[in-house]
Amino acid sequence: MSQSDVEQMKRPLRRDARESRDKLIAAARAEFADHGVDASLEKIARGAGVAIGTLYRHFPTRMDLLIAALEPRLQEFVEGADTAMQMDDPWAAFVAYLDNLFAVQAGDRGFNDFLSRRFPGNAETEHIHDVMCQQIEDVLTRAQEAGKARPDITRADIVNLIWSNGRIIDATSTKAPTAWRRQLHLMLDAYRAERAHAIPEPPMTDEQLYDAMVHLSKAK
Known part of the structure; x- marks a missing residue:
């Protein structure tokens, strides 16, 4: 140059x-x-x-345009995430973090897709996803260490919840745009430590989770 x-x-x-x-x-x-x-x-x-x-x-590239277009949504998410993670009560912080994440997800199909997939050819999107994954890990671990969240939940379980929530949003956005919140709080109730019981299937590994998110990008 x-x-x-x-x-x-x-x-x-x-x-x-x-x-x-x-x-x-x-x-x-x-x-x-x-x-x-x-x-x-x-x-x-x-x-x-x-x-x-x-x-x-x-x-x-498409990713360059996507990042520029999603900037307000990403900022909205970051502000809500920061507020949630500063809460004193670990369980309340966990709930608030996910409620904020899914509220932003529900308001924008592009952000919904962005959350659900990985774009390994783009360093900026990879960094954003890595930050989000670490936040999920931090807020979940804090709730687990406080004895509020069941100890066998992993980051992969939260991403599975993001995927399922995305389908709920697609199905209900025009007729019942807040239906996703009921499903989220039903699942959160199942995540409480006192609800824990043995689960016959282990969680996905980090490698399996990453590959699944990349697969969603390639499948489109």
Whole structure:
């Protein structure tokens, strides 16, 4: 890369280019929210009133556009997660963390898909997922160490809950948009330490979980 290329990258976007980028992000938010991460990029470009080549100049890959479009949802999630994780009561923190996570999931099909899958070719999405997984591990472990959550729950069980919640959201979003919350709290009741009993099937390993999330991306 030449010095002139570096200087070009540092230079702020012209007003018309900035407006095109903003329109693309707005159109992408609407399309990803309605149709998930596999939404048509051509339709996004048309919605923004630009050519598909303009879209690729601003966002060379689908993941680049997705991250830009999901920024408000990710910020909403981060703020709620921070609030939950600062709560004094470990069980209340666990419940609040999942309630916040699923509330954001319910409001955006693109974010729903993003939570459910892994995109191993993109370092930024991998980092976001790793942070979320560590948060789940932390809030769950804290509830377990306090004797509030059953000790055999793992991160994979929470991701399974995210997957099942995604299907509930798909089925009920237009007719009963908060139905997911009943299912979440039924499951949370089953996660309480006093409800624990032997389970015949072990949890997925971290490797199995990761492969399953990648498979969901490849299956689309």
